[in-house]
Amino acid sequence: MTTVAIVYHSGYGHTAVLADKVAQGVRDAGQTAVLLPIESAAQDFAPLIEAATKADAIVFGAPTYMGDVSGVFKVFADATAGVFFTGGWKDKLAAGFTNSHSFAGDKGHALASLTILAAQHGMNWVNLGVPSPTVVAAERGPDTLNRVGSFIGLAAQSDNASPEITPPAGDRETARLLGERIAKAALRWTQGADAVLDKAA
Numbered sequence: 484m485t486t487v488a489i490v491y492h493s494g495y496g497h498t499a500v501l502a503d504k505v506a507q508g509v510r511d512a513g514q515t516a517v518l519l520p521i522e523s524a525a526q527d528f529a530p531l532i533e534a535a536t537k538a539d540a541i542v543f544g545a546p547t548y549m550g551d552v553s554g555v556f557k558v559f560a561d562a563t564a565g566v567f568f569t570g571g572w573k574d575k576l577a578a579g580f581t582n583s584h585s586f587a588g589d590k591g592h593a594l595a596s597l598t599i600l601a602a603q604h605g606m607n608w609v610n611l612g613v614p615s616p617t618v619v620a621a622e623r624g625p626d627t628l629n630r631v632g633s634f635i636g637l638a639a640q641s642d643n644a645s646p647e648i649t650p651p652a653g654d655r656e657t658a659r660l661l662g663e664r665i666a667k668a669a670l671r672w673t674q675g676a677d678a679v680l681d682k683a684a
């Protein structure tokens with residue numbers, strides 16, 4: 484059994500919907516999901532960082548605000564500098580998701596920030612692994628997987644409406660698939676490493 488922590492910020496609830504779906508995907512793969520919401524920039528991050536440090540993999544999630552991760556998420560990221568110095572997240576797996584109002588919305592930049600955070604910790608990034616849509620634009624709808632065509636992580640799109648109805652079903656299912664993928668990768672990574680290292684010793 485592996486544990487996947489999902490550390491995320493969501494100002495208005497849309498990115499939180501995706502976090503829940505990532506957690507569902509982890510559970511669908513038979514593994515343990517730990518949801519760790521970042522509530523505010525002023526909170527004590529120590530318990531959250533401690534919980535994430537116990538996990539085999541960490542999925543980072545943030546809405547795209549002004550073309551990057553939200554400021555609240557960035558404050559959390561800066562607070563992980565202590566773990567950076569101890570190497571506490573080194574060799575864990577990482578993945579990420581973001582969500583914005585526009586189809587592009589400079590979401591790629593937010594995902595790049597998440598990959599750099601993981602790289603600074605010496606983590607290994609697991610990409611989305613869901614093909615971009617091959618349907619013609621007219622057939623691309625709310626149920627389409629990886630609707631906006633992103634590869635390094637999940638890039639979802641939400642309208643200015645309640646999180647109960649947006650992001651749409653395709654983005655939610657893509658989030659679930661990301662959860663399954665990182666959970667299976669964590670299983671391979673942890674169990675495979677033990678078997679190979681025992682044999683090599």
Ligand SMILES: Cc1cc2nc3c(=O)[nH]c(=O)nc-3n(C[C@H](O)[C@H](O)[C@H](O)COP(=O)(O)O)c2cc1C
Nearest residue numbers: 493494495496497498546548549550583584585588
């Ligand atoms: C301060 C702020 C900045 C935003 N900047 C962007 C942006 O750069 N690109 C974009 O497409 N949407 C942008 N949005 C829209 C949000 O990404 C969108 O509403 C998203 O669904 C919010 O997610 P949340 O409910 O998890 O906070 C911005 C929203 C806010 C509040």
